[in-house]
Amino acid sequence: MEIEQLHQFLKVAEFGNFTRAAEVLAISQPAxxxxxxxxxxxxxxPLFERQTRKVTLTDAGQLLLSRAHRIVALVEDTKAEISDDGESGRIRLGAIPTIAPFYLPEMLSPFAESFPKAQLTVQEDTTDNLLRRCQQGEIDLAILALPISAKHLEIESLFEEELLLVLPVDHPLVEKKQIKLTDVEPFPFVLLDEAHCLSDNIVTFCRHRSFNPISVERTSQLATVQELVSLKHGVSMIPAMAKKLDASNRRVYRSLHGTKPTRQIAMIWNPYRFQCKLLDRFKQHIRDFSKTMNANR
Incomplete structure (x- = not known):
């Protein structure tokens, strides 16, 4: 039994499909x-019951699944601990799509300059998938938005971020000096689909103030939400970090008057996995960067 075989077995079990697993592993399906x-x-x-379009684990496969995760994690942790010099190594970072393109480039650049021997890989995914992958040791660290429900993971809050109202440039509310949530209530919303926690943040904020936003459209990309708002399909709420990078003059961002909608950004990791010196330094870099970013707002 080889470690590479266990990696391959875990991927087939994850996707329930040999073709998809082979694509991710970058090998041919016959191999x-x-x-x-x-x-x-x-x-x-037999480890899998083969069906036309998918495979499922047999009882033997289920037993191997739990053991394989532990075996692969133990081997990877052992390699990391033996070669732990605090300067080199691999860090696998995950982030949700409403954070990754806006927060990571500016945060990662100075770390890469300080630690040129480090290998940083970024994986963008939904909250549920990042939690699972962090628990299973597929990623070392994830940056996402609270609240989350996770067992056996360490959670550290980083900063609070305001959610800004975004309007078409000629929307009637643009001329108001102070926009309250009640002013927004008559207008339809464009939101991300239910896989994204940002929509939960928005809906929860509104419902706590006796307002249930009417969603006319849902999409999977924050950039699409912004464009649909520009095209007058509705209004929305966008993280401040996304507004910072938006150079379009076809939409306007406003801070709501009174209690403001926010989200809490946090990082998570699995404390039961080996924490190399490089990962500890990376976590401290994230803390320092987040403090500096807040101070400059």
Whole structure:
């Protein structure tokens, strides 16, 4: 039994599909199938029930799944601990789509300059997927928005960010000096789809103030939300970090008067995995950067 086989087995189990797993692993499907078949021959049991378009784990596969996660994690942690010099190594960072393009480039650049031997990979995904991948050791650290429900993960709050009202440039509310939430109530909203926690932040804020926003459209990209607002499909609320990078003159951002909608940004990691010196330094860099960013607002 080889570690690479266990990596491959875990990917097939994750996707329930040999073709998709082979694409992610960057190998051919026949090569992946032969590798899994050799593993099954060695164990004397089938690990997957093969169906037309998907595969499911057998009882033996379920047993191997829990053990394989632990074996792979132990091997990776051992390698990391032996070579832990605090300067080199790999950090696998995850972030949700409403944070990654706006926060990471400015944060990662100075760290890369200070630690040129470090290998940083970024994986953008939804909150639920990042939590699962962090628990399973597929990523080392994730930056996302609270609240989250996660077992066996360390959560550290970084900063609070305002959500700004975004309007078409000729919207009637643009001329108001102070826009209250009640002023927004008659207008339809454009929101991200339910997989994104930003929509939950917005809806929860409104409902706590006896206002249920009417969503006329949902999309998977924040940039699409901004464009739909520009095209007068509705209004929305956008993180301040996204507004900072928006150079368009086709929409206007306003801060709501009174209690403002916000979201809390946090980083999470698995404290039961080996924490190398480089990862500790990276976490401290994130803390320092977040403090500086808040101070400059």
């Amino acid at each position: 992946l199938s032969r590798s899994i078949a050799r593993l099954e021959d060695e164990l004397g049991q």
